[in-house]
Amino acid sequence: MSSVKTYIIIAAVVAIIAIAAAAILLTNNGGGNEKEDDTSVDSYSSSPVLWIRGNSDGDKDIDADDVRVINAVIKAGGKAGAYPWCDANNDGVIDGKDASAVQSMIDGKATTLYYKNIDGEIRSFTVRDGVNIVAVNKCQAEDVLIVINKDPKSKIVGGDQQVRKYNNEVALNFGTDPSKGEVLVTGTSNGEVQAEVVSTLIKTYGHVEICLGSAGSYGKNLENDFGKNPDVSIVRLPSWEEGTLSGVMTYGYLFGGVQKNSCWQQAEKYYDWYMSYYEPIVKEVAKIADKDKPKILTVYVENCYPGATNKVLSKTSGDYERSIECGGNNVGDYFGTGYVAFTPEDMAACQKTRGLDMIIVEPSGIYGEGGEQAVKDAVQLGIDQVKGYVNENTAIYSLSFMVTAGPGCPASFVFFAKTFYPDNAVFKNFDTDKAFQEYLSLIGWADRSDVSKICSYGPGYPAGSS
Numbered sequence: 001m002s003s004v005k006t007y008i009i010i011a012a013v014v015a016i017i018a019i020a021a022a023a024i025l026l027t028n029n030g031g032g033n034e035k036e037d038d039t040s041v042d043s044y045s046s047s048p049v050l051w052i053r054g055n056s057d058g059d060k061d062i063d064a065d066d067v068r069v070i071n072a073v074i075k076a077g078g079k080a081g082a083y084p085w086c087d088a089n090n091d092g093v094i095d096g097k098d099a100s101a102v103q104s105m106i107d108g109k110a111t112t113l114y115y116k117n118i119d120g121e122i123r124s125f126t127v128r129d130g131v132n133i134v135a136v137n138k139c140q141a142e143d144v145l146i147v148i149n150k151d152p153k154s155k156i157v158g159g160d161q162q163v164r165k166y167n168n169e170v171a172l173n174f175g176t177d178p179s180k181g182e183v184l185v186t187g188t189s190n191g192e193v194q195a196e197v198v199s200t201l202i203k204t205y206g207h208v209e210i211c212l213g214s215a216g217s218y219g220k221n222l223e224n225d226f227g228k229n230p231d232v233s234i235v236r237l238p239s240w241e242e243g244t245l246s247g248v249m250t251y252g253y254l255f256g257g258v259q260k261n262s263c264w265q266q267a268e269k270y271y272d273w274y275m276s277y278y279e280p281i282v283k284e285v286a287k288i289a290d291k292d293k294p295k296i297l298t299v300y301v302e303n304c305y306p307g308a309t310n311k312v313l314s315k316t317s318g319d320y321e322r323s324i325e326c327g328g329n330n331v332g333d334y335f336g337t338g339y340v341a342f343t344p345e346d347m348a349a350c351q352k353t354r355g356l357d358m359i360i361v362e363p364s365g366i367y368g369e370g371g372e373q374a375v376k377d378a379v380q381l382g383i384d385q386v387k388g389y390v391n392e393n394t395a396i397y398s399l400s401f402m403v404t405a406g407p408g409c410p411a412s413f414v415f416f417a418k419t420f421y422p423d424n425a426v427f428k429n430f431d432t433d434k435a436f437q438e439y440l441s442l443i444g445w446a447d448r449s450d451v452s453k454i455c456s457y458g459p460g461y462p463a464g465s466s
């Protein structure tokens with residue numbers, strides 16, 4: 001996880017440097033027609049935020065800047081091994097065909113796009129006039145809903161067991177008959193995609209685009225079953241936390257044939273929204289010394305959702321790094337790595353040894369109606385677990401699962417930043433509930449009355465305890 005986060009920061013910094021460099025060159029020449037020759041290989045980025053080959057400058061879009069970078073690399077004799085993102089047609093050499101390929105993307109005429117997936121593999125994507133999505137994992141469903149929500153030709157036609165479980169949120173019409181427009185469930189367990197369901201969907205819709213995470217966890221047999229089927233695109237992209245940004249961006253540009261329809265515009269809107277919070281937060285956090293950061297833990301607690309037990313989300317769990325990024329001194333590494341079981345005694349020992357100012361209880365499965373109560377209940381369950389063991393000045397909060405994982409995560413970044421640093425002048429201008437509402441608008445749910453308006457609740461422990 002941390003490497004993904006580091007990459008986003010690097011990508012953002014590289015993009016800023018690239019823009020600054022371009023601005024200087026423009027100034028020196030007074031703008032004008034020389035721009036093409038001014039772009040140098042230094043404008044190339046090896047860590048694009050949009051994972052489509054041809055996005056050579058690493059920024060959020062594919063445009064004339066990328067053509068210029070490719071031409072500069074050609075001029076300098078650059079090889080595909082050193083400049084893989086310039087190899088837009090994925091044939092192993094960088095030449096005029098790559099500049100043409102990017103130009104065809106800009107013109108909305110590209111038929112095949114190459115992108116890097118979450119497993120680090122380069123895959124091709126066939127551009128379609130509208131996509132028929134199979135969404136595997138609720139975060140993937142949210143990602144694709146953001147990019148397709150303004151495109152009348154695109155829809156979700158299948159979802160895995162988890163998407164169905166959280167259907168309160170995504171509000172799909174699950175059933176057994178795709179000819180009636182019903183959405184099929186793809187298997188009996190989370191992440192499972194049965195071949196016969198995919199075959200049924202192909203028969204109904206002609207082609208399907210299956211959106212999911214890494215091959216190790218989701219739809220494990222898909223490449224074996226459908227890897228060579230031209231009617232199936234298996235698109236494996238990140239879909240939660242910081243990786244969400246690249247996932248949404250890349251989906252938007254693939255589904256939108258780069259410039260063809262509203263999908264890529266939705267992706268760019270998402271980028272701008274994400275960065276409007278993420279960039280200032282990271283910038284402010286960089287000014288704060290570790291010793292001045294609040295000591296925090298993110299945890300699951302017993303009965304938070306069916307089957308939930310006490311677990312610290314410690315180093316490498318994903319959530320650990322997220323709270324660090326937003327300025328928390330996460331002491332989860334006291335417990336080890338990953339999702340680690342804890343007892344109230346462990347929690348007391350952690351507070352004594354490392355310090356503990358704040359506990360964030362992760363709720364789960366709290367979409368639609370009852371969401372607000374679930375967030376409040378999570379705080380109470382947290383109190384029940386640590387009362388008498390942890391100092392009563394330890395603030396306990398909870399957040400809606402709609403913002404702790406998946407593309408709504410900038411709302412949780414805002415919550416973390418504001419809660420960790422209530423006196424920070426920049427963070428004072430942010431509003432967690434407003435950020436959540438902005439997310440609901442982006443995904444097309446602004447008018448839904450069944451989506452809980454509440455995003456966060458707390459602190460629960462100091463008030464009403466003793």
Ligand SMILES: [Ca+2]
Nearest residue numbers: 059061063065
């Ligand atoms: Ca650009």
Ligand SMILES: [Ca+2]
Nearest residue numbers: 055059061062
């Ligand atoms: Ca670009």
Ligand SMILES: [Ca+2]
Nearest residue numbers: 087089091093
């Ligand atoms: Ca090439």
